[in-house]
Each structure stands twice: as structure tokens, then as C-alpha cells.
Amino acid sequence: xxxxxxxxxxxxxxxxxxxxxxxxxxxxxxxxxxxxxxxxxxxxxxxxxxxxxxxxxxxxxxxxxxxxxxxxxxxxxxxxxxxxxxxxxxxxxxxxxxxxxxxxxxxxxxxxxxxxxxxxxxxxxxxxxxxxxxxxxxxxxxxxxxxxxxxxxxxxxxxxxxxxxxxxxxxxxxxxxxxxxxxxxxxxxxxxxxxxxxxxxxxxxxxxxxxxxxxxxxxxxxxxxxxxxxxxxxxxxxxxxxxxxxxxxxxxxxxxxxxxxxxxxxxxxxxxxxxxxxxxxxxxxxxxxxxxxxxxxxxxxxxxxxxxxxxxxxxxxxxxxxxxxxxxxxxxxxxxxxxxxxxxxxxxxxxxxxxxxxxxxxxxxxxxxxxxxxxxxxxxxxxxxxxxxxxxxxxxxxxxxxxxxxxxxxxxxxxxxxxxxxxxxxxxxxxxxxxxxxxxxxxxxxxxxxxxxxxxxxx
Numbered sequence: 001x002x003x004x005x006x007x008x009x010x011x012x013x014x015x016x017x018x019x020x021x022x023x024x025x026x027x028x029x030x031x032x033x034x035x036x037x038x039x040x041x042x043x044x045x046x047x048x049x050x051x052x053x054x055x056x057x058x059x060x061x062x063x064x065x066x067x068x069x070x071x072x073x074x075x076x077x078x079x080x081x082x083x084x085x086x087x088x089x090x091x092x093x094x095x096x097x098x099x100x101x102x103x104x105x106x107x108x109x110x111x112x113x114x115x116x117x118x119x120x121x122x123x124x125x126x127x128x129x130x131x132x133x134x135x136x137x138x139x140x141x142x143x144x145x146x147x148x149x150x151x152x153x154x155x156x157x158x159x160x161x162x163x164x165x166x167x168x169x170x171x172x173x174x175x176x177x178x179x180x181x182x183x184x185x186x187x188x189x190x191x192x193x194x195x196x197x198x199x200x201x202x203x204x205x206x207x208x209x210x211x212x213x214x215x216x217x218x219x220x221x222x223x224x225x226x227x228x229x230x231x232x233x234x235x236x237x238x239x240x241x242x243x244x245x246x247x248x249x250x251x252x253x254x255x256x257x258x259x260x261x262x263x264x265x266x267x268x269x270x271x272x273x274x275x276x277x278x279x280x281x282x283x284x285x286x287x288x289x290x291x292x293x294x295x296x297x298x299x300x301x302x303x304x305x306x307x308x309x310x311x312x313x314x315x316x317x318x319x320x321x322x323x324x325x326x327x328x329x330x331x332x333x334x335x336x337x338x339x340x341x342x343x344x345x346x347x348x349x350x351x352x353x354x355x356x357x358x359x360x361x362x363x364x365x366x367x368x369x370x371x372x373x374x375x376x377x378x379x380x381x382x383x384x385x386x387x388x389x390x391x392x393x394x395x396x397x398x399x400x401x402x403x404x405x406x407x408x409x410x411x412x413x414x415x416x417x418x419x420x421x422x423x424x425x426x427x428x429x430x431x432x433x434x435x436x437x438x439x440x441x442x443x444x445x446x447x448x449x450x451x452x453x454x455x456x457x458x459x
Contacts, residue, residue, distance in 0.1 A: 047127025
């Protein structure tokens with residue numbers, strides 16, 4: 001019997017973020033984590049820290065060749081330092097040079113035509129391709145059979161560049177057929193964030209899409225666990241940079257984690273939880289610098305389910321309010337409104353309505369890979385054809401996350417006693433038993449969050 005082609009008894013997909021693969025010493029710590037766990041057969045990496053931001057700057061189209069070459073030089077310096085620490089093996093050096101040449105070619109073309117979305121994705125994908133190439137070589141030098149595999153072999157998406165939608169069924173078929181048979185033979189190192197459409201054109205899944213890629217691959221390969229290795233030791237009850245008393249949470253349910261990711265816990269990409277829920281794959285979040293500290297496990301159910309679990313914060317929010325008398329005792333207005341938003345690929349977070357107006361929240365920059373604004377003038381002009389439009393910026397969204405919030409007496413009193421001296425622009429509660437959300441001005445949000453955490457979670 002050929003055991004080499006049998007799937008591993010236990011399978012873990014491990015994802016390492018940009019800070020975890022920032023330089024050689026960081027990559028070496030990640031190699032320690034991988035080699036310590038035989039179940040880790042697939043490793044998903046982000047671009048080295050700083051590289052994606054430099055590529056985004058190049059993707060905007062820089063006509064000044066001196067400035068453009070300076071940015072390319074910064075990227076090359078980051079990657080060559082890692083290559084030098086690896087001893088500059090000839091084959092890897094040649095492959096890295098080809099990737100850097102591709103960056104030069106695409107950035108030069110975008111300097112002439114900056115609105116080429118297909119080329120933007122091709123450029124943005126190169127950071128992950130560099131880090132996967134280098135990390136696979138590091139594992140081999142540590143004595144482990146490993147190969148860098150192109151995520152575009154299996155990560156099939158639609159044609160929407162900058163924020164592509166994965167084709168889950170096709171991804172599963174390709175991953176099981178191409179990668180499944182070799183999982184026992186060697187570790188597979190691949191790229192997060194990138195995929196390809198049916199024609200083979202490179203696509204990207206949006207900023208922060210590496211977590212999502214890893215979760216999709218874990219689902220496609222039937223993994224038992226997904227480990228997200230980052231620069232913090234788990235998911236905290238609040239941002240510890242803002243609230244010194246915030247503490248890591250040992251265990252969360254999928255529902256709680258989804259709310260926290262959606263409403264501002266940046267440790268986890270919001271889309272990550274959905275593939276895990278579909279497949280039942282447990283998710284672990286830990287710190288690659290200090291893996292001994294443990295982290296947060298996310299499972300279908302947590303043993304403890306307190307009413308108040310965390311306070312999440314998302315800055316730079318936009319409040320879009322539309323007014324029209326046509327809403328009064330009429331049908332179809334909301335359908336038309338959301339059809340317009342869908343055509344512009346806008347996802348609405350919160351929504352409240354009155355007889356003649358609708359208020360909804362958006363992230364100010366959305367999640368397009370290039371960082372371009374999603375609330376475009378074309379969208380606003382289309383909305384103005386049917387209603388009066390108001391746009392407010394400089395707001396922050398605060399979410400109280402927990403369990404049974406919608407049907408536990410006294411919740412509103414405890415939360416809004418803290419807020420009595422603050423101007424609240426919008427309140428949304430009831431759609432989910434796991435959150436109560438509101439908007440507040442950016443200038444007072446830090447104080448609001450600190451007071452809420454002290455009142456609800458430190459007693």
C-alpha cells in the first residue's frame with residue numbers, strides 16, 4: 001500500500017502574516033513552529049512586512065522614474081537581505097530576480113496607464129510570491145522536504161480584480177486533485193491573498209485576504225485546524241494599545257469571532273470565519289514571536305459564553321444617509337437602493353430606517369486590494385437620481401460583543417449609562433444576539449471604549 005499518497009491523519013494549515021515573515025530571523029522562528037508540528041502540511045504566507053504597502057504605492061502609477069525605482073529598490077532590499085541570509089542559492093536567486101523584474105515591468109506600465117486593474121493585481125501578487133519562494137527554501141535548508149506552489153493553480157476566482165470572489169467548489173476540486181496527493185511527501189508553501197480567474201489572469205482577494213485564502217484552503221483540503229500566526233498572542237477583549245487592561249481570550253465561538261472580526265478585531269480577517277464554519281475547522285490565533293504564550297482557539301461552541309465578551313472598534317467609518325419621500329408607504333425603494341450598491345460592489349455594515357430615510361455605514365476605503373475609495377462619485381451620482389444623499393465621515397464604530405445581548409434585560413441601561421455624555425450618531429441592535437453597535441465621533445471614541453471596557457469587562 002502506498003502510504004505516501006494517503007492524506008495525513010491530522011492536517012493543519014498554518015498562515016503567517018507579514019510581520020511573521022518580515023526578515024530572516026522572523027522566518028526562522030516560523031520555521032521552528034512548522035517543524036515542531038508534523039500536522040502542518042500547508043503553509044500560507046503573506047508578503048514580507050512593508051512590501052505590500054510599497055506595491056500599492058507603485059500600483060497607483062508613478063510617472064517619476066526616480067521615485068518609482070526608489071520604491072522598487074526598497075522592496076528588493078527587503079527580499080535580498082533574506083536571500084543573503086540563506087546563502088544566495090543560485091536557483092532561488094534567479095527566481096527572485098525574475099519576480100523583481102516583473103515588478104519593474106508592471107509598475108512601469110502602470111505609470112503610463114494606472115487604471116489597468118488586471119495589471120494592478122499582477123503587481124500586487126508579487127510580494128507573496130517572493131516570500132513563499134524564500135520560506136520554502138528556508139524549510140529545505142532546515143532539512144524538511146518543502147516546495148513553493150503557486151496558489152493560482154487551485155485558488156479559482158471570478159473576474160473581479162481587486163476584490164475577487166473565490167469559486168469554492170472549483171477550489172476544492174483543484175486543491176484535492178493537485179495538492180492532496182502530495183501532502184505527506186512534502187510541505188507545501190503557498191501564497192495568501194492571490195488567485196486566478198478561469199482565463200488564468202491573476203486576481204487578488206482584497207486587503208487582508210491572506211487569512212481568507214488560508215481558511216479557504218483549509219476548507220478545500222478538509223483540514224482539522226487552521227493556525228493564524230501573527231504578531232499578537234491571540235484575540236483580545238479590546239485593542240491593548242488603547243485599553244491596558246485588555247486581555248487575550250482563550251476560547252471563542254465562531255459567532256463571537258465573526259462579530260469581532262467584522263467590527264474591528266484586526267487580528268482576523270472578517271471573511272476567515274465563514275469557511276471554518278462551513279467545514280467545522282477549528283481556528284487558532286497565536287504570536288509567531290512567542291508561540292509558547294498560546295493564543296485563542298475558535299470553535300463552533302465555546303465552553304464559556306458570557307454576556308459581555310469584548311469591545312471592538314473600527315475607525316474611519318462613513319455614514320451614508322439617503323432621504324426620499326418616495327419611501328413613504330411605497331414599495332421597492334430599498335430594493336432599488338441596494339441594487340445600486342450591489343452594482344458598485346458595496347457591502348453595507350449597519351442599517352437603520354425611518355419612514356423617509358435610510359442610514360447605513362461603510363468602511364471609508366472598503367477592502368479593494370489597491371485601497372481605492374469605494375464610495376465613488378459615480379455611485380453618489382446614481383444615488384442622487386433617486387434621493388437626497390448625505391455623507392458624514394470622521395466617525396468610529398464601536399461594538400459591544402457577547403452572548404444573548406438581544407434578550408438579556410438591562411443591557412441597554414449598562415451600556416448607555418457610559419454614553420450619556422457623548423453624541424451617538426447611530427445605534428443598531430437586535431439583528432444579532434452577539435452585538436450592540438453604535439457610531440461616535442472619532443475625537444471621543446477612545447474615551448468611550450475605555451469607559452465601556454472598564455464598566456462591562458473589568459468588574
